[in-house]
Amino acid sequence: MTWLPYLSYISLLVLVGGIVVKVIKYIRMPIHLRWELYPVPHENKEGSYFEEIDWWKKPRKKHYLNQIVFMAQEILFIRALYHHNRKMWYASFPFHFGLYLVIAWLALLVGESLLKIFGVIGGVTEALQSVAVVVGVAGMILGTIGCVGLLIMRATTSDLKGYTAPTDYFNILFILAVLGSGIIAWFFADPHFSVVQEYIRGLITFSVAATPSKTIAWYITLFSLFLIYLPFTHMTHFFMKYFMWDKVRFEDEPNFRGSSIEGKIAKALNYTQNWSAPHIQTGKKWSETASKGVE
Amino acid sequence: MKKNKLTLKDMSNASGQLVELNQEEFMKLPPPYNTPDAQPPLKALTEEARGKFECDLDGFMAIKILRPKSRDEEERLVNKFLDGLRKLLSKENNWTFLMPLSLSLEYCAKCQTCSDACPIYVSSGKKEIYRPTFRAEILRRIVNKYIRKQGAFSLKMTGNDIELNWKLVARLAELAYRCTLCRRCAQTCPIGVDNGLITHELRKLFSQELGIAPEEIHTKGSVQHLQKGSSTGMIKQAFADTLEFLEDDIEEKIGRRITMPIDKKGAEILLIHNAGEYLSWPENPSAFAIIFDAAGIDYTLSSEIVGYDAVNYGLWYDDFQLARVALKHAQIAKDLGVKKIVVGECGHAHKAISVIADRIFTGDLNIPRESCIPILEDIVVNEKIKLDPRKNDFPVTLHDPCNMVRLMGVVEPQRRILRKIAPQFREMEPHGVENYCCGGGSGFAIMPSLNFPDWRSSVSARMKFKQILDAFQDIIDPSIKKMVCAPCSNCKGAIRDLLAYYNAWEKTGIAYTGLVEIIVNAMVDIKEPYIEWPEF
Numbered sequence: 026m027t028w029l030p031y032l033s034y035i036s037l038l039v040l041v042g043g044i045v046v047k048v049i050k051y052i053r054m055p056i057h058l059r060w061e062l063y064p065v066p067h068e069n070k071e072g073s074y075f076e077e078i079d080w081w082k083k084p085r086k087k088h089y090l091n092q093i094v095f096m097a098q099e100i101l102f103i104r105a106l107y108h109h110n111r112k113m114w115y116a117s118f119p120f121h122f123g124l125y126l127v128i129a130w131l132a133l134l135v136g137e138s139l140l141k142i143f144g145v146i147g148g149v150t151e152a153l154q155s156v157a158v159v160v161g162v163a164g165m166i167l168g169t170i171g172c173v174g175l176l177i178m179r180a181t182t183s184d185l186k187g188y189t190a191p192t193d194y195f196n197i198l199f200i201l202a203v204l205g206s207g208i209i210a211w212f213f214a215d216p217h218f219s220v221v222q223e224y225i226r227g228l229i230t231f232s233v234a235a236t237p238s239k240t241i242a243w244y245i246t247l248f249s250l251f252l253i254y255l256p257f258t259h260m261t262h263f264f265m266k267y268f269m270w271d272k273v274r275f276e277d278e279p280n281f282r283g284s285s286i287e288g289k290i291a292k293a294l295n296y297t298q299n300w301s302a303p304h305i306q307t308g309k310k311w312s313e314t315a316s317k318g319v320e
Numbered sequence: 321m322k323k324n325k326l327t328l329k330d331m332s333n334a335s336g337q338l339v340e341l342n343q344e345e346f347m348k349l350p351p352p353y354n355t356p357d358a359q360p361p362l363k364a365l366t367e368e369a370r371g372k373f374e375c376d377l378d379g380f381m382a383i384k385i386l387r388p389k390s391r392d393e394e395e396r397l398v399n400k401f402l403d404g405l406r407k408l409l410s411k412e413n414n415w416t417f418l419m420p421l422s423l424s425l426e427y428c429a430k431c432q433t434c435s436d437a438c439p440i441y442v443s444s445g446k447k448e449i450y451r452p453t454f455r456a457e458i459l460r461r462i463v464n465k466y467i468r469k470q471g472a473f474s475l476k477m478t479g480n481d482i483e484l485n486w487k488l489v490a491r492l493a494e495l496a497y498r499c500t501l502c503r504r505c506a507q508t509c510p511i512g513v514d515n516g517l518i519t520h521e522l523r524k525l526f527s528q529e530l531g532i533a534p535e536e537i538h539t540k541g542s543v544q545h546l547q548k549g550s551s552t553g554m555i556k557q558a559f560a561d562t563l564e565f566l567e568d569d570i571e572e573k574i575g576r577r578i579t580m581p582i583d584k585k586g587a588e589i590l591l592i593h594n595a596g597e598y599l600s601w602p603e604n605p606s607a608f609a610i611i612f613d614a615a616g617i618d619y620t621l622s623s624e625i626v627g628y629d630a631v632n633y634g635l636w637y638d639d640f641q642l643a644r645v646a647l648k649h650a651q652i653a654k655d656l657g658v659k660k661i662v663v664g665e666c667g668h669a670h671k672a673i674s675v676i677a678d679r680i681f682t683g684d685l686n687i688p689r690e691s692c693i694p695i696l697e698d699i700v701v702n703e704k705i706k707l708d709p710r711k712n713d714f715p716v717t718l719h720d721p722c723n724m725v726r727l728m729g730v731v732e733p734q735r736r737i738l739r740k741i742a743p744q745f746r747e748m749e750p751h752g753v754e755n756y757c758c759g760g761g762s763g764f765a766i767m768p769s770l771n772f773p774d775w776r777s778s779v780s781a782r783m784k785f786k787q788i789l790d791a792f793q794d795i796i797d798p799s800i801k802k803m804v805c806a807p808c809s810n811c812k813g814a815i816r817d818l819l820a821y822y823n824a825w826e827k828t829g830i831a832y833t834g835l836v837e838i839i840v841n842a843m844v845d846i847k848e849p850y851i852e853w854p855e856f
Contacts, residue, residue, distance in 0.1 A: 054422070055415040058639075058679045060517065062506055063729040063753045071753050073729025075674060078694045079660075105510035110433035117431070117510075187327055187448075188430040188457060190479030262427045262511050269427065269512030273420045277729075280678045282686050290679050296412040301403070302531040304543065305640050311415075315643035315680065 029242055029249075030233040036249035043256020044264060051268050055296075056289035061277045066095035073277060081279065092275065100266070101125065116178055120171025123204070126164025131225075133157035134218060138226035157218055158211075165207045172201035196258060203247045210244040221245075326448040331458055332488035338449065339378050341775075345445030347782060350789045351796060352827050360821060362778060363771040374490040378449060380775040382497035382767055383534045385490055394486035397530065401489045402466055404529030405459075408521055409467060416639045416679075420514060421521050425460055428453065428513045434505035439756045439783035440498060450779075452505040452515040455495045458482065459518055493532055496522040500761030500780055501636065502722045507754070523637040533637050537763040541633040542641040546648070549625030550595040551633060551766075559628045562598045563621070566606050573606075574846050578613045580605075583656065584620035590658040591619045591692070592649065594666035594809035595629035596766075601812065607836035607850065608664060611696070614705045614843070620656060627652035630663050631809075632672035636762045646677035650685040660688040662695060665834045667721030667808035668761075671728050691724065693807065696839065697733035700740055706844040709741045714801055716742040716838065717791040719784070719815065720755035721808035729753075734807055734835060741842040742805075748787040756783045758806065760814025776814065777821035785818055788830060798829035801853055807835040825854045 064071045069088040074080040098104040103121055106114040137153040140146075175197050179189045215221055220237050224245065227233030237245065255261065262269075280286045294312035301307050306314050330338060343359060352358060365375055374385040388394045407413035408421065434452045435441055441450040448454060464470050464480040475481040482488075499519040506514035526532040535541075545551040554562070563580050571577040581587065591612070597604040612619055622628055626648040634642025653661045663669045674689045681687070699705055718738060724730045731752050738745040750756070758765070759781020767776075777785075792802050806812045815832045824830045831854055841850040 051419060051422075054419045055411050056679060057419045058416045058677075059675050060417070060420050060514070061675070061727070061729075062503055062514075063726055063731070065729065068729065070732070071729070072731035075691055075728055075730050076694055076733050078690065078698055079688070080690070081688045099510070103510055105508055106431070106433060109437065109508040110431060110510075113431055113433065183325070184432045184435065185430070187325070188432070188453060188479075191477045192479070193430070195477070259427050259429065262429070265423065265427055266512060268419065269423050273423065273514070274506070274512055280681065280686065282683065286679070287682050287686070291682050293415040294680075294682070296415055298407075298413045300407060300413060300528040300640075301400075302528050304531070304538075305528060314640055316647055317644075 027236075029237075029245060030228060032246060032249045033228055036252035040252040040256060044261070047256065047261055047265065051265070051272075055293045056286065057273075059276060060273055062274045065275045065277055067092040067275060068277070074279075081281070085279075096266075096270065099270075113178060116171050116174025118171070119167040120175055120200075123164045123166070123168025123171055124200075126160050127168060127204070127207075128164075130157050130161035130164055130218075133160060134222045134225050135229070137222055138229055141226060142230060154217055154219070154222070157222075158216075161218060162208070162211060165204045165211070168204045169201060169208065172197050172204065176201075192258075196260060199247075199251055199254065203244075203251050206240075206244040206247050210241045214238050214240040328454070328458055328461065329482060331491050332483040332485050335376075335487075337376050337379050338491060339447060341378055341380075341444065341447070341779070343778070345447075346778065347443045347445060347786065349782070349786055350793055353785075353789065353822060358822075359778065360774075363774045365771055369770060374494065376487065377491045377494040378447075378498070378775075380772055381494070381770045382764075382772050383493060383532060384769070385493060385532060388486060398484060398486055398489055400530050401525070402484070404525040405463065405467055407529060408525050409463070414521075414524075414639075417517065417521060417524075420517050424456070424513045424515070424517055425463060427511050428456065428460070428515075429511055430457070431510070433508050433510060434513075434515060437504045437508040438499075439502070439504070439759070440500070440780050443782035444779050449495065450498055452499070455492065455499070455522065456513075456515040456518040458488070458492060458495075459522060492522065493526050496526065497534065497762075497764075497767075498780075500722075500757045500759065500764060502757035502761050503727060504722075504754075504756070507726065520636070524639060527638040528640065534763060534767050534769075536767045536769065537633040537637060538641070541631075541763075541766070542638065542645060545626060545629060545631065545633070546641075546644055549627075550629035551631050552595045552599055552629065554595055554598065554629070556623055556625055556628075559595075559598070559623055562602075566598070566602055566609070569602065570606050570610060573848065573850065574610065578609050580609050581620045582623050586657045587618050587620035588659050589617065589619035589662045590627075590653045590656055590660070591621055591662050591664060592627065592630035592669070593621075593664035594631050594669055596631070596809050596813065597664065597666075600816075601809070601834065603837055603850070603852075604665060604809075604834045607834070607840040608692070610840050610843070610846070611699060611705065611836060614845070615699045616704075617695070617699075619662070620658065622652050622656065624652045624655075630666050630669035630673070632669055632677075633763060635668050635672040635676060642672060642676065643680045646673055646680055647685065649673060650681055650687055653687045654684055658687070660690050662690050662692050664692050665807040665809060665836065667723035668810060670721075670730070671723035675728055691728070691730050693724070693730050693733045693737075693835075696835065697737055700737045700839060707741050707839070707842040708844050709743050709842055711842045711849070712742045712838055713744065714803060715744040715746060715792060715795060716803045716805055717746050717748050717788065718751070719748070719758060719788075719804055719806040719808075719811055720751055720753075721806070721811045722755065722757050722761055724808060725755060726753045734805075737835065737839065738805065742838060746791055748791045756787055758784050758808075758811040758814040759818065760810050765810040765813040765817070773817060773821075777818050781814055781818045784815070785822065785824075788815075789828070792828065792830060796828050798825075798827055801829050801831065803838070803851075804830060804832040805835055805838055806832055 067087040461480045461482040503516035632645040
């Protein structure tokens with residue numbers, strides 16, 4: 026299985042590359058009109074600065090901590106689902122929290138590997154290993170429970186069935202396979218995840234020496250394939266949330282004269298539009314069309 | 321007509337009217353409307369209308385699309401729809417909403433969490449066609465199949481296989497006007513997807529590419545606004561005459577004449593009202609004049625065309641019409657040399673000029689804009705005029721206009737005002753940013769043609785009616801006069817029609833008004849009650 030490390034490297038490259046391409050696509054989009062939705066947590070109340078007389082003369086107070094707490098609740102505990110769709114939350118929360126624990130498990134294994142690479146051994150690495158076992162197994166079991174719950178819900182709930190595509194089932198089954206193979210690898214072949222940690226250390230130092238057992242190789246293969254698949258799916262919402270929430274829903278930055286926002290607006294108003302309805306003068310710049318009025 | 325559960329593919333495959341609304345399936349209303357006979361029957365479209373216009377969605381009609389005369393014409397319109405869709409996804413044509421639209425198209429997990437947040441879906445008895453994800457999912461599938469050109473296998477796997485034909489396009493156009501853009505659905509989405517935005521963008525596609533929009537918001541709305549001066553059709557001279565009439569009326573009511581300043585150069589504030597107030601509720605701009613005069617506010621009205629009407633219907637369906645009206649408002653303010661523009665009690669005008677058009681103004685047209693509510697709060701709470709709350713000793717509940725509250729964040733000042741001057745103030749549930757739309761949002765309040773008002777009052781406004789009835793359920797006896805305060809012209813229009821539709825004044829004693837009328841009603845200096853209750 027000399028190909029296994031190559032697969033792992035490719036999967037990491039595709040994952041990072043895919044994320045970068047998606048992020049760049051959105052970063053390069055022009056400024057958009059405001060479309061915020063309240064409550065906006067950095068406003069520190071349900072309302073906005075529009076509740077104040079002469080708001081533009083007053084210093085902007087943005088409560089970033091509130092926003093971080095709000096988003097942490099949203100990401101970690103799926104707050105919106107808890108409040109508005111409790112039935113689905115019972116499956117979605119273990120699914121997502123399980124995946125977060127698996128990510129934390131990987132981070133712990135990477136941390137342990139780095140410490141060992143730098144010659145730190147003994148108490149710290151052993152402690153990390155012990156924590157990693159608990160976090161990893163808990164994550165895989167929770168995630169598996171979530172996957173099964175989501176599959177049952179999608180297959181049996183009439184509201185969901187009509188909107189669930191084969192790829193939606195495939196995505197959940199794929200994650201279930203990755204998590205299930207992880208549990209099998211832990212139970213039958215690698216109770217302390219020491220083999221997986223060795224493998225990660227080998228990847229970091231470009232020196233994967235030992236060939237893991239078939240059980241572990243299956244797990245690593247499925248995991249790597251999943252990382253390759255991930256950027257091409259809507260599951261990338263885990264990082265695109267930044268744009269959806271911070272750049273749209275919470276984006277209430279006012280446009281002041283001479284600001285960078287005004288500069289971006291001026292650039293956008295220079296675009297040439299070609300809408301063809303009779304009341305729009307097609308082929309003209311945005312600014313000309315908007316200022317000319319209906320002819 | 322479709323008998324079994326509706327599927328997305330039925331939008332293009334099924335023939336005839338897609339769904340039939342059954343009032344017995346609608347969300348139940350509280351007493352005294354908890355019996356079937358307490359609800360007026362729904363009017364059907366005439367055979368003539370059915371023959372002439374596309375109406376194969378739910379038997380109601382918001383936009384009058386003439387049925388194409390030939391297959392060629394149908395094909396031309398479908399191709400135009402696709403052209404528009406491409407433009408919607410290009411930065412040159414749609415820089416205004418490209419990022420939010422792309423995100424909402426790409427990341428829906430189809431968990432349906434948004435469905436129960438939608439008052440139309442819930443009120444209709446959960447008709448599939450009104451589910452917030454229904455129209456959004458149709459658009460996603462068209463984009464994936466016809467714009468991104470997914471292959472056959474991919475289409476099958478991703479469930480994006482849908483046939484684009486004229487039936488689908490015509491139904492989608494009508495379906496874009498079965499959502500009030502209240503964006504309550506977006507508020508509940510765990511990912512941040514906004515199906516309200518997708519509806520907004522669909523409306524833009526139809527207007528900006530195919531020239532299809534309800535005539536009340538386009539031809540008789542924003543076009544008339546820009547050409548004649550007001551969406552009401554009020555020309556400049558008529559506006560001057562109206563102000564004179566209002567001054568006479570104020571004098572008659574309060575015993576002294578108040579001059580409403582017009583085109584006063586260098587005033588602190590340019591105050592712009594929804595011109596519908598002058599015609600339908602003249603007591604509202606009059607109340608502003610009385611309050612501002614008493615508080616010594618330095619303001620002016622404008623008699624320039626467009627300048628005396630705050631509405632901006634483009635907000636609901638067309639970015640160019642939105643920008644044209646907003647720029648005209650800003651130009652008038654600049655010419656008058658005012659320090660800021662203040663919008664009267666009109667929710668969508670608030671959001672259009674303060675929030676949405678904020679990223680259209682540049683240079684000296686970027687004049688500060690403000691809601692009237694904080695100024696009124698300052699006057700009332702800081703006692704800049706003498707008020708006696710005992711004069712408002714009747715039950716009052718507050719309607720939160722979506723555009724002002726959930727979509728702009730003006731939540732508390734109006735409450736602080738009412739707590740100060742209305743001793744029997746009580747909240748609806750839910751309220752504030754979680755409020756329900758009046759049912760007339762996104763233009764519905766001003767779309768009276770054919771049988772659409774029936775749909776509005778029985779479906780889109782049903783949840784609001786339930787909220788109002790629930791708020792007063794302990795005093796629902798019609799002998800107890802009660803008031804809904806709606807600080808928004810369109811909301812008032814929708815609530816007026818809603819109360820009339822259900823004969824609510826006679827059956828429950830519920831009336832409606834704006835916020836400034838309640839303030840003036842409490843003014844110590846004004847001897848006679850300012851609020852005029854309906855006659856029994």
